[in-house]
Amino acid sequence: MDFPDGRRVRGTGLRRRRQNVLPPEFAVYLLGKDPYIEDFQYRWVRWRDFRLPDSTDDAVGGLREAHRRAEFERVEITCGGGIGRTGTAMALLAVISGVNPDDAVAWMREHYTPRRHGGALHPLPATPDHMRRRIAACQTHPRCRRVSTARGWLTPRNERKAVGCMRLTRR
Template identity: 50%
Template sequence: MTEAWHPTAPGVLRLPSGRLVRGRALRRPVPPGPLPTYAVHLYGKEPPAVPWEAHWLRWPDFRLPHDPAHARILLHEAWTLAATERVEIACGGGRGRTGTALACLAVIDGVPPDRAVAFVRRHYDARAVETPWQRRYVRHFTL
């Protein structure tokens, strides 16, 4: 088991199960402290390589993932690994796509889909999940 994120570290979201996941903006430097052990990078083009295991999910800014089935697989894997690893979800700005993915993780963790966006906005970033179609994506996210 890897040392977990510090629960009060910037960008760390505690899911109802107790799993900790960090959201962040790829445009900003990596925050101080431990590095992720697993990441899902949500970007329209392939993001720069990082020295930890990272998976690219093609997801253009202000949009939805190109492949929703692949998104479900990667997000389930991230949720599973968050029980024992430092998992990071990141996009360019750390709000829209990242917030949407974090809300989907909350759904996997048991938060009702119609409450997941509010959960992420309350516990991660008040402006997370930026577009109406991102909110709709979360409401219809299936396990």
Template identity: 50%
Template sequence: MSVSWEPTAAGVLRLPSGRLVRGRGLLRPVPDGPPPTFGLYLLGQEPPAMSWPTRWLRWPDFWLPTDREDARAALREVWERADSERVEVACAGGRGRTGTALACLAVLDGVPNQEAVGYVRKHYAPRAVETLWQRRFVARFSTG
């Protein structure tokens, strides 16, 4: 039996394959519902401890991940886990870094790079992916 998010729950993005991933801001209250089974946290410093398995990706606010290869591996792990788990991706505010990561997940799921930011803005948050650098990161994100 797979464990997944409720498709209409706050912050949940449905990728074209049907995978569900929750994006959120850590500065906001935790949404109602079950906890994630795995979380990827995109912060400049180590996140607080959670009661579920996590992975931290060093990613300063308004910038890009400090290790691009680690970022690619972490995002691939999230995409794979989202097939059967409740996975969340979060940064402090839930828009820039989280939106960028979600757009990269959309690329992994088959959305063309040049359409991924629009996909996330339409299906997750209109102001996701905040900076030019973040948009370029998605445009150049490699699935290989």
């Protein structure tokens, strides 16, 4: 993806196959565990799925380093799926590159969309619907089906089971 200041950074997910793409010279991994990559230099930021980074200073430092190195090197930002944490990090890189902070999320939705359907790019859904889909996905998970009710609402009787299941889906 090209940023307004001319730097180029690739956003991807570890679960995506690398198709005819050269490996990066530097990468920032936004994961819960260190990936232990030996092929190129990388910086690991402990950032578990569906959460904030464990250290904001470490996350900002890693992204500043990626921005600095993107001027001369192939740089990659990677999380598990390449959508949530990577999109958030790319929005921060857009702000560092000169995009107005109030417009960063809209700018990212317009320029970075890892989801492809039929070869055409589609924008990410609005944040409230996107969060609702994550919560609704828990209702369709095999371990959650016994928790959901006909309307999808939790009742006090099954709330204890749902809390355990939600913890599993947020990791």
